[in-house]
Amino acid sequence: MGRIICIANRKGGVGKTTTAINLAAALAVNGDPTLMIDCDPQGNATSGVGIKLESDTPTIYDVLLGDCTMEEAKQSTAITQLDVIPANHDLIGAEVDLLNVERREYQLQTLLSFCRERYRYLLIDCPPSLGLLTVNALTAADSVLIPVQCEYYALEGLRSLLETLTLIRERLNPELAIEGVLLTMFDARNKLCHQIVEEVRRFFPRNVFDTVIPRNVRLTESPSHGLPVILYDPSCRGAQSYGDLAREVTRRDPAAWAAVPGPEGAAQ
DSSP, rough: OOOEEEEEOOOSSSHHHHHHHHHHHHHHTTTOOEEEEEEEEEOOHHHTTTTOOOOOOOOOHHHHHTOOOOOOOOEOOSSSTEEEEEGGGGGGGHHTTTTTSSGGGGGHHHHHTTTTTTTTTTEEEOOSSHHHHHHHHHHHHSEEEEEOOOOOOOTTHHHHHHHHHHHHHHTTOTTTEEEEEEEEOTTTTTTHHHHHHHHHHHTTTTTTEEEEEEEOOOOOOOOGGTTTHHHTTTSHHHHHHHHHHHHHHHHHOOOGGOOOOOOTTTTO
């Protein structure tokens, strides 16, 4: 049965979409059938793998409203084992449209239950908020991967995220675990980056991935070409780092996933 991994952080600009695109691509290149679900109305994960949507192209919005199936909305990519459920700005209206839907927090969980047998990994790219779309993703997921940038205020907003994760476990998804905390945008020349790494590892002593994603020009350029970095420049440090992350994810034992910790000590 496929693993559903939600990539979330209420703070924007931390590398959520970059991680969704490039982790999904690396897993697929390794031979694991992978589905990436774009749940961000910005649709950057969709365009970042080269998918161009027409006005009548079905998206995750249409799937959530019951206007089409996951199979009808699925788009293939340049990587054979990677499929995508795309998103566009229509998704902004989903939170309002779902307000009066029975069991609205479980819509995505129900839809993805039909995909687990086909894909080894299902990655959900979330918007930088803790609204109904993110709640749906967390309710559907087996685990959450939290990107944290190696910059000042790195832990900003994590208290709210951890409180949300605790509520999700208590009320909607008791099996939700932390897949891992991923340090992103690391600059080895910057002393502050090293301090942030130490701070995050101290705050999450059991949950931080060994892989650290560096600042990398090729990694930044690749979305504008509609390519995961592993296709854009497979020899660059960014591609190598996401390859390392994919191997870490692959070898993790689900039984060893850490439960969601409490928010004590988290930054405001």
